[in-house]
Amino acid sequence: MEKIEAVLKEERVFYPSEAFRQKARINQLQEYETLYKESLEQPEAFWGRVAGELHWFQPWQKVLEWNPPNAKWFIGGKLNLSYNCLDRHLETRGNKAAILFEGEPGDSRILTYQQLHREVCKFANVLKSLGVQKGDRVTIYLPMIPEAAIAMLACVRIGAVHSVVFGGFSASALADRINDAQAKVLITADGGYRRGGVVPLKANSDEALADTKSIQHVVVVKRTGQEVPMQAGRDHWYHELMADASAVCPAEPMDAEDPLFILYTSGSTGKPKGVLHTTGGYSVYTYLTTRYIFDLQENDTYFCTADVGWITGHSYVVYGLLQNGATTLMYEGAPNFPNEGRIWSIIEKYRVNILYTAPTAIRAFMKWGEEWPRKYNLESLRLLGSVGEPINPEAWLWYYRVIGQERCPIVDTWWQTETGGIMITTLPGVHPMKPGHAGKPFFGVKPEIVDSSGQAVTNPDEGGHLIIERPWPSMLRTVWGDPERFERQYFSQYPGRYFTGDGAKRDADGYYMILGRVDDVLNVSGHRLGTMEIESALVAHPAVAEAAVVGRPDPIKGEGIVAFVTLKSGHNPSPELAQELKAHVVKMIGAIARPDEIRITDALPKTRSGKIMRRLLRQVAAGEEIKGDTSTLEDRAVVERLKASSPH
Ligand code: 6R9
Secondary structure, X not given: OHHHHHHHHOOOOXXXXXXXXXXXXXXXXXXXXXXXXXXXXXXXXXXXXXXXXXXXXXXXXXXXXXXXXXXXXXXXXXXXXXXXXXXXXXXXXXXXXXXXXXXXXXXXXXXXXXXXXXXXXXXXXXXXXXXXXOOOEEEEEOOOOHHHHHHHHHHHHHOOEEEEOOXXXXXXXXXXXXXXXXXXXXXXXXXXXXXXXXXOHHHHHHHHHOOOOOOOEEEEEOOOOXXXXXXXXXXXXXXXXXXXXXXXXXXXXXXXXXXXXXXXXXXXXXXXXXXXXXXXXXXXXHHHHHHHHOOOOOOOEEEEXXXXXXXXXXXXXXXXXXXXXXXXXXXXXOOOOOOOOHHHHHHHHHOOOEEEEOHHHHHHHHHHOOHHHHOOOOOOOOEEXXXXXXXXXXXXXXXXXXXXXXXXXXXXXXXOHHHOOOOEEOOOOOOOXXXXXXXXXXXXXXXXXXXXXXXXXXXXXXXXXXXXXXXXXXXXXXXXXXXXXXXXXXXXXXXXXXXXXXXXXXXXXXXEEEEEEHHHEEEEOOEEEEHHHHHHHHHOXXXXXXXXXXXXXXXXXXXXXXXXXXXXXXXXXXXXXXXXXXXHHHHHOOHHHOOOEEEEOOOOOEEOOOOEOHHXXXXXXXXXXXXXXXXXXXXXXXXXXXXXOOEO
16 A cells, blocks of 8 residues: 555645745644634634624624534524625725626626625515515526626525526426425526537526426526527516616624525435525634635635535635625636636736636646646736645646646645535645645534544544534535435434545644545455545546546455546557556556556546546446436536447
């Protein structure tokens, strides 16, 4: 196993530059240590102080009540997240840009805090006029346009519970989510721009509505201008309703534990779960994590490439940023439209200081070549972030060197839809960075690595299950409509402790390395191997663009290794290349990691959020029929092409 460690660890450690450190909000390790200790030993004092930086209509009586698996935070307190995102800034930042918007066709808009406040108040009144009341569910199915943020904030303002469904989801996925939440109103658009084409959101909505009964009204934003049928009495144009709406709408004082939003996420099996977040804890935690992890400064321009349809879009495009009075940039379209330089051109155009994106995007950028970012001025960048999956050291180093120009610290942020906010990361002004390691727990987070019996794994670098010992403010409160599933899924494997579903290990310095979902860990001849470890080795080969490794039942070894790879342009599949890749893995890791089979393919099956669907690959690898839900696949044709790829 020693060689595995060597590939993964990337022994080099990177330090934030002195220039960065000096200006950072937290720049003394001692300060982190002291605050971290306080956050665990005196959570009431710590979180009470942070919460006090926000606006409350009524103060809380008690910070935390914990009856596993049920946590209550800021009991008795009343607040409104839309107030904290908007009204709180009107006096000091009214004319500051809240949202910078760049549409895919090149149109742009700027909304100041004042303007955003006005739009949100008007739309909140529109929702009220459609009969939406506190506690009602509203489904939002929009492109990445300012109206998405306006709709979310308007729901929050009147205490309606939003459920944002990513615009890339199909009609049937939308229908399932509407039905599960029993939403009363649907907010959509005629269409959205994506890679030069138009996503037919209204047509999808109409198709979904044929299978749903709860929706009474549909509000349609005119984005692309294409002809769409409008059903009288049910469908309304956004701009028509807004024209007459009053701009006065006081924010509803919400109980700290009132439901805030539902966000659907796929479980390992079965139908998607509606993760429920509540008002007080989510607000406080996203406010603080945004401030410290992205080291937000007053004049920063912040760009996160995630869609608001994902938790990253909720917490780190909209709520965390606006609560801090920051400027957040929303980009509607694809990163390679009209060409592969789009993200870099946006950074140059708006002088972006902070970029937050995903490893899958970074690997695509690598594939497209460094000549694209080299064409643009990226000097405004100060900090980079990564989220969504483990980042392989190859991609980390490329991001650091080519995009950050060895000047910007990288925060590799581990968290989940269920955690609401970032849980494990380095703090950029304080912690040295180790490529491949997410880093240290954030304030209030007490992770542990345990074996299957729940015993803490104490040896450095020994793998185990990642659990979180105590509740943190933005912990999910339940699975919508299924409290039993909530308990079973997260709190039954290790009673009273939150099970993340991820494997991890911790080094002697207390840095966590996430090994991927536990179901992705292979056991080959009694050796524990992260699929990620083998993938890292494969993508380090000059011919390989992306790799996904899965296990396949093996009568002798328990599990065999099957690697699916895509090639960089200029390389062609051949049996010789497959042999070379196997030898390369052996060379990088060791014979135990030698893939039994390499399948060279032209695309990997990915969810619309960019996660590789390993379940499908496992079925293809095992020669089984494809079973289970494939509704989250970005391109269903990939499955047939995979089956046709010849094994080597
Ligand atoms: C925020 C988000 C959660 C799963 C999580 C883990 C993986 C996310 C990661 C990471 C390694 C990171 N994950 N961030 N793995 N390093 N920095 O992505 O939420 O879509 O719910 O996914 O993503 O496996 O369990 P979500």
